[in-house]
Every structure is written in C-alpha cells, then in structure tokens.
Amino acid sequence: MSYGANIQPGIPEADDAPIASLASRISGLSTSNTPHPPSSSDSQPQSPPVRPKPNTSNNLFGKALAGVKSDRASAPSPSTSTATSTPAPAPVAATAAAPAEESKKNVELLPAKEEGKDKMTNLMDEQDGWGEPAQNGNGEKKEVVDTSMSEASGLISNEFQVEVKLADLQADPNSPLYSVQTFEQLNLHEDLMKGIYAVGFKKPSKIQEVALPLLLSNPPRNLIGQSQSGTGKTAAFSLNMLSRVDPAMMTPQAICLAPSRELARQIQEVIDKIGQFTDIKTFLAVPGSWSRNVRIDKHILIGTPGTLVDMLSRGGRIFDPKQIRVFVLDEADEMIALQGLGDQTTRIKRMLPPNVQNVLFSATFNDQVRSFAETFAPEANQLFLKLENVTVDAIKQLYMECNGEEGKFDALSALYDCMSIGQSIVFCKRKKTADDIAERLTSEGHSVASLHGDKQSRERDDILDGFRNGKTKVLITTNVVARGIDIQQVNMVVNYDVPDQGPEGNFEPDIETYIHRIGRTGRFGRKGCSVIFVHDGRSKSDVDYIMNTLGKPMKRIDAMNPADLEQLEKALKIAMKGPN
Numbered sequence: 044m045s046y047g048a049n050i051q052p053g054i055p056e057a058d059d060a061p062i063a064s065l066a067s068r069i070s071g072l073s074t075s076n077t078p079h080p081p082s083s084s085d086s087q088p089q090s091p092p093v094r095p096k097p098n099t100s101n102n103l104f105g106k107a108l109a110g111v112k113s114d115r116a117s118a119p120s121p122s123t124s125t126a127t128s129t130p131a132p133a134p135v136a137a138t139a140a141a142p143a144e145e146s147k148k149n150v151e152l153l154p155a156k157e158e159g160k161d162k163m164t165n166l167m168d169e170q171d172g173w174g175e176p177a178q179n180g181n182g183e184k185k186e187v188v189d190t191s192m193s194e195a196s197g198l199i200s201n202e203f204q205v206e207v208k209l210a211d212l213q214a215d216p217n218s219p220l221y222s223v224q225t226f227e228q229l230n231l232h233e234d235l236m237k238g239i240y241a242v243g244f245k246k247p248s249k250i251q252e253v254a255l256p257l258l259l260s261n262p263p264r265n266l267i268g269q270s271q272s273g274t275g276k277t278a279a280f281s282l283n284m285l286s287r288v289d290p291a292m293m294t295p296q297a298i299c300l301a302p303s304r305e306l307a308r309q310i311q312e313v314i315d316k317i318g319q320f321t322d323i324k325t326f327l328a329v330p331g332s333w334s335r336n337v338r339i340d341k342h343i344l345i346g347t348p349g350t351l352v353d354m355l356s357r358g359g360r361i362f363d364p365k366q367i368r369v370f371v372l373d374e375a376d377e378m379i380a381l382q383g384l385g386d387q388t389t390r391i392k393r394m395l396p397p398n399v400q401n402v403l404f405s406a407t408f409n410d411q412v413r414s415f416a417e418t419f420a421p422e423a424n425q426l427f428l429k430l431e432n433v434t435v436d437a438i439k440q441l442y443m444e445c446n447g448e449e450g451k452f453d454a455l456s457a458l459y460d461c462m463s464i465g466q467s468i469v470f471c472k473r474k475k476t477a478d479d480i481a482e483r484l485t486s487e488g489h490s491v492a493s494l495h496g497d498k499q500s501r502e503r504d505d506i507l508d509g510f511r512n513g514k515t516k517v518l519i520t521t522n523v524v525a526r527g528i529d530i531q532q533v534n535m536v537v538n539y540d541v542p543d544q545g546p547e548g549n550f551e552p553d554i555e556t557y558i559h560r561i562g563r564t565g566r567f568g569r570k571g572c573s574v575i576f577v578h579d580g581r582s583k584s585d586v587d588y589i590m591n592t593l594g595k596p597m598k599r600i601d602a603m604n605p606a607d608l609e610q611l612e613k614a615l616k617i618a619m620k621g622p623n
C-alpha cells in the first residue's frame with residue numbers, strides 16, 4: 044500500500060553509469076555501463092578535488108530550452124504516454140507536440156506572457172515603496188543617483204492601505220506562484236490532501252503544478268527542477284516521497300539530502316506536517332541523531348551527506364539501501380558540485396539501487412553543474428528557468444556604499460533600527476566576522492545572534508529556533524543558512540561581504556550564493572529587501588557584475604542619509620505585511 048496511485052517501484056532505465064572521477068563527472072565523459080558497486084576505494088577520492096569553474100558569462104543558468112527534447116530515440120520510454128498525456132499547464136513555455144519517441148520533458152518555466160506586465164504586477168511595483176529603479180543592470184547602466192532616495196524613488200502615499208492577497212498573486216500568470224490547476228486536480232492521496240489543507244496551501248505554485256505530475260507518473264522518472272527561491276520546491280519533492288513510500292514496510296524507502304543540518308531539520312518538519320494524516324514516519328539523519336547499533340525503521344530519511352555515508356558504510360546494519368526508491372537532492376547544484384558534498388553524494392548514490400528515482404531541485408543550476416546533473420540523473424525530465432527569471436522580483440535589491448571595511452560596521456549600526464522591523468539575516472564571509480559583529484552590536488545594546496559551523500549542533504538548533512520563533516530579530520551568519528531556510532518574517536537580507544568563490548574561483552563573485560542569500564526574504568509572495576555593502580573598488584565592480592549578470596537593477600542607498608533610511612523603513616513595513 045502506498046499513498047500514490049498505482050506506483051511501482053523501479054525504473055527501467057540505466058542509472059548505473061560509473062561516475063569514476065570528479066573530472067569525468069563534470070565533463071560527462073563517463074560512458075561505460077558497467078555497474079559500479081560500492082567499494083572501499085570510494086572513501087579515497089581518486090582525483091584532486093575539483094569544483095566546477097566559476098561562472099564568467101551570462102549563461103549561468105542554462106540556455107533557454109523550449110519544447111520536448113529527446114535523446115532516447117531508439118527506445119521509446121514506457122513513460123511516454125504518461126508524460127505526454129499529463130495536462131499541459133498554461134504557464135509552461137513550451138509543451139509542444141512531441142514526436143512519439145520523445146519521452147523526456149525538457150521544459151523552461153516561463154511566465155505565460157512576457158510582454159508588459161498586467162494590472163496586478165504594476166500595482167505591486169507601485170506598492171513596494173521604492174518606485175522605479177535608479178540603475179538598470181544588464182549592461183544598460185544609468186548614472187548612479189546622487190539624489191536622496193526619497194527624491195528619486197517616488198514613494199507613493201497609500202502603501203499601507205493596500206491589502207495584497209496571495210490568491211491575487213497566484214492568479215497572475217507572470218508570477219512563479221501561478222498555476223492553472225488546483226491541488227485536487229493533481230491526483231494526490233486523500234490523506235496527503237488533508238495534510239495540504241492542514242498547512243494552509245490553497246493552490247499549487249508553478250513548480251508544484253508542473254513537477255508533481257512528472258514526479259508521480261509511472262514508471263518513476265528522474266527529474267531536475269529549477270524554480271526561484273521560496274516558490275515551494277520542498278512541498279513538491281516531499282509530496283513525491285510521501286506518495287511513493289509504502290507505510291506497511293518499516294524500513295527507509297526514500298532519502299532526501301540537504302547541505303546543512305538546519306535545512307534537513309526544516310525539510311523533516313515540512314514532510315511531517317504534510318504527512319501528518321498518513322502512517323509515514325521520518326528520521327533525521329544528522330551527526331548525533333543515530334546510534335550505530337540501532338536499525339532505523341522509519342520510511343523517509345532526511346539528512347546530510349556525511350551522516351548518510353556513515354550509515355551506509357555499516358554494511359546494511361542501519362538500514363537496507365536496496366529498499367530505497369527515491370533519492371532527493373535539495374539544493375542539488377551544491378550537493379553535486381561542491382567538492383566535499385559532491386563526493387559524498389556520489390558515494391551514497393552508488394550504494395542505492397540503479398533504478399532509484401533521482402530528484403534534483405534548486406533555484407540555481409549553472410551550465411557546468413547542469414551537465415553534471417544530467418549525468419547524475421540520466422534521462423530526467425528537466426524544468427529550467429531562463430536567467431532573467433531566476434531571481435524573485437519582489438525582492439528589492441539595494442546596495443550601500445560604505446567608507447572602507449570599518450565603514451561597513453558603521454553602516455550596519457546605522458541600519459540596525461530598520462533591521463529590527465521584522466527580521467533580518469546578515470551574511471558574512473567569515474565566522475570570525477560574524478562573531479565580531481555580533482559582539483559589537485551586543486555591546487551597543489542590540490539583541491542579535493550569530494550562527495555558523497563552529498558552533499555545536501545543539502547550540503545551532505537553539506539559535507535558529509530562537510530566530511524562527513521571533514525571539515531574535517537579527518541573525519548574523521555565514522553561508523551555512525544561505526540556502527533553503529524558510530522564515531517568512533525575514534524581510535531584509537544584508538550581504539555584509541560580497542559572496543565570492545574563494546581561491547579556487549579566483550575570488551570572483553559567487554552569483555549562485557548571492558541568489559540564495561537574498562532568497563531568504565521575499566518568500567512565497569512576500570516582499571523583501573536585500574542590501575549589499577560596497578566598500579572599495581573591488582566590491583563595487585563585483586556588485587556591478589552581479590547586477591549585469593542577473594540583469595536586475597540595484598538601487599543605491601546611503602546609510603548616513605536619514606531620507607534613505609526612512610525609505611527603507613517604509614519598504615520593510617510593507618514587506619512585513621505580506622500577502623494574506
């Protein structure tokens with residue numbers, strides 16, 4: 044018995060291409076079909092650690108791929124009829140009539156209409172408290188404004204009176220939250236529907252509407268899905284796992300990996316909530332959560348790669364990997380590309396059955412990661428965004444010029460009053476900077492918390508819980524919570540340091556990390572502001588590069604100008620209200 048309709052475990056597809064070295068992983072040169080069982084050599088990486096090269100072009104998130112692509116012409120997939128008979132949702136750019144042999148959906152998630160904005164979107168622009176951008180990214184730079192924000196931005200007067208409804212946003216074809224279908228039409232088990240109603244979801248988002256039928260169709264098929272931050276990817280892959288496990292079998296049947304314990308815990312909560320009316324149980328697989336002598340009898344494991352490697356290296360004593368049907372990678376680009384995580388994720392995958400359904404989700408997939416993703420999840424249905432749609436428009440991106448490195452702290456101090464409107468996250472490059480800032484702000488009488496990887500697990504949990512339930516208003520952190528963390532009240536993100544790719548990437552700006560960091564605000568229809576600090580020529584050119592690459596304007600604000608801070612305050616108040 045399972046919570047899916049007629050779901051059969053197993054996919055008749057070759058998922059056993061060895062992924063012998065990182066170099067071949069990235070270049071996709073691995074072509075042998077020899078099965079690759081786990082071996083002791085797995086623990087010894089054969090080649091030096093490699094991370095896909097930094098992105099230096101605008102082609103960061105793949106080319107615009109429309110229509111249905113096939114590279115399986117000779118062997119029609121058993122899933123062909125299911126895939127092509129899936130109702131084609133209106134917002135998907137191209138679900139063009141596919142030749143009979145084409146079985147893999149390769150879809151670009153586009154707004155239904157690109158030309159102009161409809162009434163609703165214009166209304167939203169006017170209500171964000173900022174008016175039109177002073178500077179256009181995308182290479183068409185206008186002169187940066189020296190005038191005060193309030194003069195330049197055209198703040199409208201009635202911003203607090205207008206109620207924005209989520210239902211209106213979800214009715215806007217330009218929104219990533221738009222769908223033409225209801226959850227009822229997605230053919231989910233009634234106990235899962237009860238869970239969806241219990242968490243208050245009324246209508247699917249675009250990624251949920253498009254991905255769920257692909258994920259749930261039989262025989263199961265791999266999926267690579269990209270959708271903007273805060274658009275509901277977690278529920279999409281959670282519903283798939285919940286639909287595919289058999290609650291009568293008291294053993295893990297689905298694994299979901301995330302890059303941090305914080306995100307793994309959050310995903311477990313989502314699955315538990317949506318699955319609360321089922322008999323499905325979850326287990327959090329993070330350091331310290333399991334015992335070497337105790338077998339796990341829960342259905343879904345959510346964890347971090349190191350722990351799963353440890354569990355699996357105990358020769359099936361913790362759980363039987365052969366029973367795993369679904370392998371989900373949240374933040375998949377990081378899970379497969381980053382040197383440490385990529386190695387571990389690959390080792391785990393090798394220990395799972397070859398017919399496991401691989402599901403990869405992220406808000407970002409640069410070209411190199413994308414080709415490796417295609418090797419990792421062969422013959423996958425693919426949902427990708429165009430570069431210009433990767434960031435959420437509701438996040439107002441700002442930059443602030445500071446007087447040298449020390450001026451950054453002064454700017455943060457000046458911002459502090461605004462930062463306590465709602466909640467904010469300040470991202471730093473180094474753990475020490477996070478601790479130093481937290482200490483200085485605390486000594487100035489402010490209530491802040493710092494969170495990073497040097498803290499003990501329990502302390503990390505407590506700090507994030509304190510922030511999640513609103514006890515702390517400002518979280519100063521590193522990239523440890525840059526991805527996935529969903530706290531709706533966060534209405535501002537501060538990039539204290541420009542995210543960079545470290546020595547391997549010649550310290551180039553890390554666009555993906557920037558996108559994920561700012562994506563901690565503006566979640567599912569809410570508005571948010573992000574501020575990035577510029578303190579020297581290098582950081583200014585990095586910010587220009589980010590603007591130009593993403594083609595999104597950033598407005599300059601001056602921390603020492605009361606008019607700008609007032610403007611920011613107003614925008615944050617608007618963002619706090621959120622849709623209802």
Ligand SMILES: Nc1ncnc2c1ncn2[C@@H]1O[C@H](COP(=O)(O)OP(=O)(O)OP(=O)(O)O)[C@@H](O)[C@H]1O
Nearest residue numbers: 244246247248272273274275276277406527529567
């Ligand atoms: N259909 C829906 N209706 C209303 N709210 C939803 C719906 N789906 C998801 N949400 C809410 O949207 C928020 C963001 O969802 P989620 O964390 O899954 O985003 P995400 O796409 O995984 O983002 P990220 O890329 O940052 O990981 C959550 O608070 C979730 O409860």
